[in-house]
Amino acid sequence: MSSFLALRRVRYFSSATTAAAATINSTTSTDAAESAITISKAKSKLRTEYDPDKALEIYATVSEHYTSPLSSRYAQDLTVKRLAKARRYKDIEKLIESHKNDPKVKQEPYLTTLIRSYGLAGMFNHALNTYNQMDELGTPRTAVSFNGLLSACNYSKLFGKVPQLFVEMSEKYNLRPNQFSYGILIKSYCEIGSPELGIEKMREMEEKGIEVTAVVFTTILHSLYKRGKVEEAEKIWDEMVRKGCELDVGVYNVRIMHVHNDKPESVKKLITEMTDAGIKPDTISYNYLMNCYCMNDMMAEAKKVYEGLEGNCCRPNAATFRTFIAHLCNKEMFEYGYKVFKKSVEVNKIPDFGTLKPLVEGLVKKLNKKDAKGLIRTLRKKFPQKILKAWDQVEVELGLISIESARNDIKAPRT
DNA sequence: ATAGGGTTAG
Numbered sequence: 001m002s003s004f005l006a007l008r009r010v011r012y013f014s015s016a017t018t019a020a021a022a023t024i025n026s027t028t029s030t031d032a033a034e035s036a037i038t039i040s041k042a043k044s045k046l047r048t049e050y051d052p053d054k055a056l057e058i059y060a061t062v063s064e065h066y067t068s069p070l071s072s073r074y075a076q077d078l079t080v081k082r083l084a085k086a087r088r089y090k091d092i093e094k095l096i097e098s099h100k101n102d103p104k105v106k107q108e109p110y111l112t113t114l115i116r117s118y119g120l121a122g123m124f125n126h127a128l129n130t131y132n133q134m135d136e137l138g139t140p141r142t143a144v145s146f147n148g149l150l151s152a153c154n155y156s157k158l159f160g161k162v163p164q165l166f167v168e169m170s171e172k173y174n175l176r177p178n179q180f181s182y183g184i185l186i187k188s189y190c191e192i193g194s195p196e197l198g199i200e201k202m203r204e205m206e207e208k209g210i211e212v213t214a215v216v217f218t219t220i221l222h223s224l225y226k227r228g229k230v231e232e233a234e235k236i237w238d239e240m241v242r243k244g245c246e247l248d249v250g251v252y253n254v255r256i257m258h259v260h261n262d263k264p265e266s267v268k269k270l271i272t273e274m275t276d277a278g279i280k281p282d283t284i285s286y287n288y289l290m291n292c293y294c295m296n297d298m299m300a301e302a303k304k305v306y307e308g309l310e311g312n313c314c315r316p317n318a319a320t321f322r323t324f325i326a327h328l329c330n331k332e333m334f335e336y337g338y339k340v341f342k343k344s345v346e347v348n349k350i351p352d353f354g355t356l357k358p359l360v361e362g363l364v365k366k367l368n369k370k371d372a373k374g375l376i377r378t379l380r381k382k383f384p385q386k387i388l389k390a391w392d393q394v395e396v397e398l399g400l401i402s403i404e405s406a407r408n409d410i411k412a413p414r415t
Numbered sequence: 416a417t418a419g420g421g422t423t424a425g
Contacts, residue, residue, distance in 0.1 A: 109416065112416095112417065147417040148417060150417090150418090151418075180417050180418045181418080215419040216418075216419075218419040219419050251420075254419085255420095256420095257421070284421050287422085318422075322422075322423085323422080352424085
């Protein structure tokens with residue numbers, strides 16, 4: 001029985017891969033506005049599509065409407081990540097290799113997306129092969145693809161390999177590393193556990209007259225805080241300010257990250273500071289503030305932050321819903337938790353099983369079976385069968401459904 | 416049109 005299912009799955013999948021591959025080469029003359037709509041719809045769907053087969057089908061519609069590397073990159077990234085999670089490496093290869101038949105591979109940005117994708121899938125050797133294949137494919141080389149290769153290496157978590165590639169490839173192909181190349185290199189040193197070497201490379205940038213932006217400072221700052229080197233971090237921050245580096249949300253969020261386990265006043269202070277400097281806090285900043293209030297039992301304040309998000313031109317993201325619902329459950333605020341859950345459904349950012357289970361249990365405990373059932377019913381509509389199995393059991397355990405009807409469901413799933 | 420910041424997990 002299970003092998004039959006497995007077989008069916010493979011066959012179904014192969015046809016989806018082929019479909020995705022085939023559309024890439026078809027010449028379509030859809031007009032740009034229409035393409036943009038199609039792509040944006042596909043992205044929204046992909047975000048919540050965890051079934052790799054379905055993801056591929058959706059991705060096929062994106063390939064069909066290709067306009068620029070950037071516009072389809074997000075979709076390609078998501079598809080590849082889903083496949084990688086399912087360990088479908090052969091299928092990733094099939095998909096990406098098929099793109100090499102497209103005339104656009106002679107364009108460096110296009111080819112670079114392929115290299116990056118292999119990296120995201122953790123298939124660094126494929127990324128490297130693709131990079132070495134460029135002459136054969138007739139794609140010109142600049143720092144763009146070089147940086148793509150270095151990024152692929154970081155994505156594959158081969159941080160130690162980046163410094164070596166940096167030297168080797170820049171010499172072999174006579175390329176001059178730019179500010180992005182250095183940014184990637186410094187990231188790799190920080191990940192290896194040596195922000196000090198990262199700082200050394202930053203000095204090298206200065207000597208060579210390559211602009212050191214907030215991104216590089218942020219990488220180093222983050223690494224220092226993460227390793228508890230607070231004094232060194234403060235020094236880097238001071239240097240950054242002193243040198244007149246343009247500050248942005250990213251750096252501030254790293255600083256907020258560092259203080260958010262403290263009292264809310266510390267977070268508030270930084271938010272005021274950045275706002276005064278004309279930098280708008282984003283969803284990440286507010287998530288920290290909200291979390292911080294929750295950890296300090298200030299739920300009314302946390303609610304205010306959550307409800308004020310849109311007024312601050314921020315949209316709640318997946319992390320907002322997940323962490324807030326978890327805290328609300330801890331505080332037994334299940335009714336409000338259900339409200340937040342409904343909002344997450346509305347915007348297609350539903351938290352995972354582990355987050356929602358305590359919410360259902362809490363609702364039942366408070367004798368609110370109606371909402372508990374409503375929650376599960378909603379999930380049934382949204383998620384693939386595999387994930388839902390866990391919910392069948394929860395339903396029975398909590399007495400939301402009788403064992404008999406659970407059995408019936410196996411034959412005839414509810415709609 | 417290539418680098419950083421949260422959270423994500425099996």
